[in-house]
Amino acid sequence: MNKIISFPHISYYYIPIRYIIRNITKCEILIPESNSLNTVSIGAKYSPNDVCMPFKYNLGNYINALNRGANFLIQAGGGCRYGYYAELQEQILKELGYNFKFINLIKNNHISIIKLYNEAKKINNKLLFIEYVFYLIKGFLIIVFMDKTHKYIRENQALSINPKEYKKAFQILKIAYSKDKLSILKIIKIYINSKKALKSIPKKQNNNNIKILIIGELYTLMDSTANNNLENILIDSGSIIYRYTDLTYLLFKKKFARTKILKTSRKYLKYTLGADGAESIAHAIEHCKKGIDGIIHIKSYGCVPEINAIPILSQISKDYNVPIMYLSYDGENNIANIDTKIEAFYDMINEKNKKNNTYF
Ligand code: SF4
Incomplete structure (x- = not known):
């Protein structure tokens, strides 16, 4: 068989x-x-x-x-x-x-x-073990390069004159990395070419795009179906998206970040909350200090670590005067009136920015 x-x-x-x-x-x-x-x-x-x-x-x-x-x-x-x-x-x-x-x-x-x-x-x-390690390294490189490219897209697509070119470039990257045979050199070259293609897409002269941090539970954050395509909806409406949770972070950075996470959030937390709850808090604080316009916290329905983070996030939102929106997905239904919710969230941000103009 x-x-x-x-x-x-x-x-x-x-x-x-x-x-x-x-x-x-x-x-x-x-x-x-x-x-x-x-x-x-x-x-x-x-x-x-x-x-x-x-x-x-x-x-x-x-x-x-x-x-x-x-x-x-x-x-x-x-x-x-x-x-x-x-x-x-x-x-x-x-x-x-x-x-x-x-x-x-x-x-x-x-x-x-x-x-x-x-x-x-x-x-x-x-x-052979050495052969195994070699394929693992190449697979990890693909993860890192795909994540770096996606991060660039999240943070730059809304600034572009032609956003469709960003989607096209990522599609090309996906096809190039889908082959069975890839040398390390080829993996690096694919990434460099993709970055070059993305950087050559012209940007608008002036921009005052809204900057949004998305935090929360890892599966809901990373899988666009699980969050009903939230990032793309926000990017298409002109927002710059900051999200730190990706597989590169979870595999290679998370275990070294614990001390920094607790140090950043020490005013609100003494211990981690399980899963990515403490990360949500630390990154919210970090980005509030840098002048983010708004925060969206997303999670799976019933996700305990992220439920525990919510009251603290509400306090951070008050302390730094940064609007926050919470979305909980059960996977079976689209969140009702998502467009209306996003519109109301943008209204809160615009109202706040009129009073207090702080940007990165
Ligand atoms: S409770 Fe479930 S949804 Fe939440 S972090 Fe754990 S596995 Fe993910």
Whole structure:
């Protein structure tokens, strides 16, 4: 039987994940259909009632992949409740009658690269450790370069005369990184060319774009389907978006940032809040000090660490006189009247800026 491996979606990261898994296992990789309301409603149908939204999306992805022929599933989400999804998801899918092997890469609630090597070696016994490390490095480089490019787009697209060119450039980058064979040099060249293309897009002469910080729960922040395309709606309406949570931050920076996070937020916090709750607070403070115009806090419905952050964020909003809007997504319904909510939020920002003109 051919081994067909699949894993859940989160944003554009299926590209580097596919690259790593394909090259270390030499198996066929099946990427689930893109996230949609259908994905989450299928997942929700078989999920426990009170489980948070990423669980439902993941389960919907797995069911889609299994129905299309996948027979190996990978779970690598860690931290918070995410780290305990794997066992429950495997049990639900087995009870639904699917026949597959489930690979859980989580150890002590975090992804283990040694576990990944051991599992890959069981599938591809010719895999050398050095070869594995090499593909891992290349996959990580793709993650870092995609994140850097996306950050540039979030912070510059609204300043452009031709915003469509930004979307086109990111699409080209995605296609270029979707190949099976990529040397380190090629990975770097693709990024440099993409950056050059983006920087050559002409910008408006004058701009007084509103600057918004988006903080909150990681899945809702990073996956555009999970947040009903919030970033693009804001960028299309002329805002510059600041968001620090991406896979580069979660994999490489988060564990070194703890002391700084607690130091920045010491007026409001003594301990971390679990998941990214303390990060939300520290980044809100940092950006308020720099003169951000507004903050949007987003989360999955029922996300406890981010619920704990909300009263503190409201206090920070008052202390720094920066408007804040809270959005909670259950994944099954679009947030009602989102355009009206954003309009009201912009009105608050404009009103505040009339009185107090502070920019970065
Ligand atoms: S951070 Fe929130 S949404 Fe994410 S797994 Fe934890 S509780 Fe669920």
